[in-house]
Amino acid sequence: MLLYYVKRKRNDMSSRKYVLVCAIFASLNSVLLGYDVGVMSGAIIFIQQDLNITEVQEEVLVGILSIVSLLGSLAGGRTSDAIGRKWTMAFAAIVFQSGALIMSLAPDFKVLMIGRFLAGIGIGFGVMIAPVYIAEISPTVARGSFTSFPEIFINLGILLGYVSNYAFSGLSPHINWRVMLGVGILPSVFIGIALFVIPESPRWLVMKNRIDEARLVLLKTNENANEVEERLAEIQQAAGHVNAEKYEEKAVWRELLNPSPGVRRMLITGCGIQCFQQVTGIDATVYYSPTIFKDAGIKGNTQLLAATVAVGFTKTIFILIAILLIDKVGRKPLLYVSTIGMTTCLFGLGLTLSLLGNGSVGIKLAILCVCGNVAFFSVGIGPICWVLTSEIFPLRLRAQASALGAVGSRVSSGVVAMSFLSISRMITVGGTFFVFAAISALSVAFVHKCVPETKGKSLEEIEMMFQNDRPQQGGELELEDVKHLMQTQ
Numbered sequence: 034m035l036l037y038y039v040k041r042k043r044n045d046m047s048s049r050k051y052v053l054v055c056a057i058f059a060s061l062n063s064v065l066l067g068y069d070v071g072v073m074s075g076a077i078i079f080i081q082q083d084l085n086i087t088e089v090q091e092e093v094l095v096g097i098l099s100i101v102s103l104l105g106s107l108a109g110g111r112t113s114d115a116i117g118r119k120w121t122m123a124f125a126a127i128v129f130q131s132g133a134l135i136m137s138l139a140p141d142f143k144v145l146m147i148g149r150f151l152a153g154i155g156i157g158f159g160v161m162i163a164p165v166y167i168a169e170i171s172p173t174v175a176r177g178s179f180t181s182f183p184e185i186f187i188n189l190g191i192l193l194g195y196v197s198n199y200a201f202s203g204l205s206p207h208i209n210w211r212v213m214l215g216v217g218i219l220p221s222v223f224i225g226i227a228l229f230v231i232p233e234s235p236r237w238l239v240m241k242n243r244i245d246e247a248r249l250v251l252l253k254t255n256e257n258a259n260e261v262e263e264r265l266a267e268i269q270q271a272a273g274h275v276n277a278e279k280y281e282e283k284a285v286w287r288e289l290l291n292p293s294p295g296v297r298r299m300l301i302t303g304c305g306i307q308c309f310q311q312v313t314g315i316d317a318t319v320y321y322s323p324t325i326f327k328d329a330g331i332k333g334n335t336q337l338l339a340a341t342v343a344v345g346f347t348k349t350i351f352i353l354i355a356i357l358l359i360d361k362v363g364r365k366p367l368l369y370v371s372t373i374g375m376t377t378c379l380f381g382l383g384l385t386l387s388l389l390g391n392g393s394v395g396i397k398l399a400i401l402c403v404c405g406n407v408a409f410f411s412v413g414i415g416p417i418c419w420v421l422t423s424e425i426f427p428l429r430l431r432a433q434a435s436a437l438g439a440v441g442s443r444v445s446s447g448v449v450a451m452s453f454l455s456i457s458r459m460i461t462v463g464g465t466f467f468v469f470a471a472i473s474a475l476s477v478a479f480v481h482k483c484v485p486e487t488k489g490k491s492l493e494e495i496e497m498m499f500q501n502d503r504p505q506q507g508g509e510l511e512l513e514d515v516k517h518l519m520q521t522q
Contacts, residue, residue, distance in 0.1 A: 061227060065220055072197050079209050102443040137215035195344070238250065306438075354411075364488060368480045
């Protein structure tokens, strides 16, 4: 009996390590997205000087990546169903790297926009497919932690972008921003290595009737053979409509556009949480943090970029905290802590910039509020929105529905990024953050009403939960439940 227990424990550790490696490699595309977001916040200062672009061109350059990425997200669902999750990630990396190379060599604004366009398409593919792939290979008990990995790597990329800004800011304005953008090409080497390590998704293999290959993958990612056969049977049952009826692309979109009550609840939850993740202003905070700190009273490009590094460190540290908690305390209590904390910090930032700007106290409070906002974002809605959208949809709709959610996220991000400077000019930077605070308060109500708890449930069990009349029953947590979590933190 003891020997059996030791052997099972050893198998469990081995499979967990294998899934961990797969999740890390699958998340490398997210480093590219994060690096682009972080590096552009500083590079835009020098691009403006070197290419003499206007404020409107600056907004378009920053925000167009998110808008264009919706094309990649929409195409990503169909592509991943056709060629597989693994090779869709490879294609995303190739397209992004092409765009990054063009941007770093761009002689003028038009060529810079062409590179930005390609980078956006690559990002659209990447942000859509990585969480889906990880959710489909992960064991139920650790799915939340592993599916949060793309968000960890986005944050790591943002931090590296901030550090790159600071490190290369001393070069001439004609060279420094090109070096900053060019460094983003380096992760492609590791993505190439990843293709020889990670397997294809077992659920996609079942959809293609490659059952034996799916079983081999499940044997590597699960503890014992009995559980593998159980899981394989569940996946085959979930994929039944796909194989038996040869589910066509048009049929998938027909079901999404004319959904049943259960699918409608899934779409409201998935797309809603994606939109709230962005319309609360996180990309404005990250992209335009130098502008925010300048409005607070910090002078000089070097000092501004140094302050953004503190934001990057905070964001990265708190995403790691989220990974430790997400499968222990659940998705919903973390979402409550996140949305309530963000609302408080955004309101505080609005007050600081409106009443205490250009003083040492105002500067310290502004940095504190920005760091607090990204901390609360990273501990909850940042990673959990991707976890939820990758686990709530049924297998036959998962790729396309996740793509739809990613489109909502990217459009919301683009609208915020492309309008922040203009709106700030109209109602001040402080006034803009009061608006973000009001939207963040609405996200608290959305979490309470529309988001069920999915911790500890298999993907197939989650699907059945949404098909019931009251998907929140048995999983909903009240606001009072957050007190214990906040005490433990």
